[in-house]
Amino acid sequence: MAGGKEITTKIRSIENTRKVTSALEMVSASKIRKSQDLMAETRPYAKMIRRVMGHLSKARPEYRHPFTMGREQTNKVGYIIVSTDRGLCGGLNTNLFKMILADMAEWKSKGADVSAVTLGKKASAFFKNIKVDIAAHASDLGEKPQIEDLIGSIKVMLDAYRKEEIDLVYIVYNRFENTMSQKPVLEQLLPLPETDDDEVQDIWDYIYEPDAETLLDTVITRYIEADVYHAVLENLASEHAARMIAMKNATENAGELIDELTLVFNKARQAAITQEISEIVGGAAAV
Amino acid sequence: MKHTIQCDIVSAQEEIFSGEASMVFATGSVGELGISPRHAPLITQLKPGPVRVKQPDGEEAFFFVGGGILEVMPHLVTVLADTAVRADDLDEAAAVRAKEEAERELADQTGEIEVAEAQARLLEAAAQLRALQQLRKKGAR
Numbered sequence: 001m002a003g004g005k006e007i008t009t010k011i012r013s014i015e016n017t018r019k020v021t022s023a024l025e026m027v028s029a030s031k032i033r034k035s036q037d038l039m040a041e042t043r044p045y046a047k048m049i050r051r052v053m054g055h056l057s058k059a060r061p062e063y064r065h066p067f068t069m070g071r072e073q074t075n076k077v078g079y080i081i082v083s084t085d086r087g088l089c090g091g092l093n094t095n096l097f098k099m100i101l102a103d104m105a106e107w108k109s110k111g112a113d114v115s116a117v118t119l120g121k122k123a124s125a126f127f128k129n130i131k132v133d134i135a136a137h138a139s140d141l142g143e144k145p146q147i148e149d150l151i152g153s154i155k156v157m158l159d160a161y162r163k164e165e166i167d168l169v170y171i172v173y174n175r176f177e178n179t180m181s182q183k184p185v186l187e188q189l190l191p192l193p194e195t196d197d198d199e200v201q202d203i204w205d206y207i208y209e210p211d212a213e214t215l216l217d218t219v220i221t222r223y224i225e226a227d228v229y230h231a232v233l234e235n236l237a238s239e240h241a242a243r244m245i246a247m248k249n250a251t252e253n254a255g256e257l258i259d260e261l262t263l264v265f266n267k268a269r270q271a272a273i274t275q276e277i278s279e280i281v282g283g284a285a286a287v
Numbered sequence: 288m289k290h291t292i293q294c295d296i297v298s299a300q301e302e303i304f305s306g307e308a309s310m311v312f313a314t315g316s317v318g319e320l321g322i323s324p325r326h327a328p329l330i331t332q333l334k335p336g337p338v339r340v341k342q343p344d345g346e347e348a349f350f351f352v353g354g355g356i357l358e359v360m361p362h363l364v365t366v367l368a369d370t371a372v373r374a375d376d377l378d379e380a381a382a383v384r385a386k387e388e389a390e391r392e393l394a395d396q397t398g399e400i401e402v403a404e405a406q407a408r409l410l411e412a413a414a415q416l417r418a419l420q421q422l423r424k425k426g427a428r
């Protein structure tokens with residue numbers, strides 16, 4: 001029986017792989033739900049803080065915070081890159097990095113320098129290799145990312161912007177559209193894009209404790225942090241969805257491979273039996 | 288005239304409270320605050336401490352916030368609670384940590400090892416694939 005043993009070993013090893021991939025698929029499927037719930041929980045805060053910011057800008061139309069003012073010249077562009085810690089999630093990170101590279105190339109052709117803050121191990125590994133300046137890094141955010149773990153990295157970018165070392169900040173992450181599709185997006189974080197809600201202008205002002213500038217600064221910083229936090233959660237949900245799909249495909253492929261190998265195995269077995277019979281018959285005829 | 292005020296308490300990670308209140312107490316950066324309906328517009332930083340919400344049915348709800356921002360509009364109280372304990376020097380320390388993390392990541396050579404490892408695995412997989420194809424051809428014969 002030529003190759004019979006080898007084929008069975010092969011089939012068994014693919015079966016093991018299939019077990020692993022289908023387990024991973026199921027784990028990811030359950031994690032998608034959890035990360036979606038997390039995303040939903042951050043929505044009220046985003047809504048409220050936007051409302052407060054709207055009120056503030058109306059109460060103080062003459063004061064412009066540095067974060068809302070654009071710069072005339074862009075000498076350096078900062079990217080906050082949200083990636084995953086682990087692989088096995090299809091082309092999720094690759095697609096994201098491709099988009100960033102294209103954008104970086106565009107800025108470089110205009111003579112601007114680039115700098116990055118990486119969240120997640122995949123981004124730091126990738127951008128380190130292509131020698132992009134990494135200003136700050138955070139990883140191992142886990143299944144339930146905490147805003148505390150992001151504050152430091154965000155502050156590095158905000159400080160650089162305040163000191164005018166960086167003139168434009170982007171945030172890049174994978175947006176969770178649905179389980180089947182995740183879309184890499186690049187959004188401008190700083191200067192804050194203009195909001196276009198022109199409601200009736202009432203003239204009134206707050207009582208500020210301690211003072212307007214400090215408060216506005218705090219509110220804007222919190223707003224940006226909430227934005228980045230939300231991006232991290234979107235990316236987390238995308239990661240699980242992408243992994244689920246990748247593992248589903250792997251499981252299917254393994255199944256096909258097993259079917260084919262079983263066919264090969266059966267043919268080999270039958271050939272061996274046929275050969276044995278014909279040998280016996282041949283032997284009997286010779287007698 | 289309504290004698291209640293809409294009170295929303297949220298943190299970046301969850302919604303903590305949302306409902307009508309007859310009075311809200313909190314610790315502002317300048318001092319204790321008691322907010323009744325139709326209070327003058329006010330915005331203040333909060334110190335870490337309890338936020339008490341007196342509900343119209345007389346019950347009181349307690350929440351602890353680790354700081355944040357409180358906004359008062361005549362018919363609305365919004366508390367944006369911080370989940371983390373915040374202070375300038377703490378934030379600074381976090382920023383320094385993030386920078387160090389980046390430096391460590393840059394010094395770390397595992398990235399290249401990973402590539403080498405992946406390449407080795409790829410070669411192995413390619414070899415397996417070739418073997419499989421040969422098997423298949425043999426089987427077809």
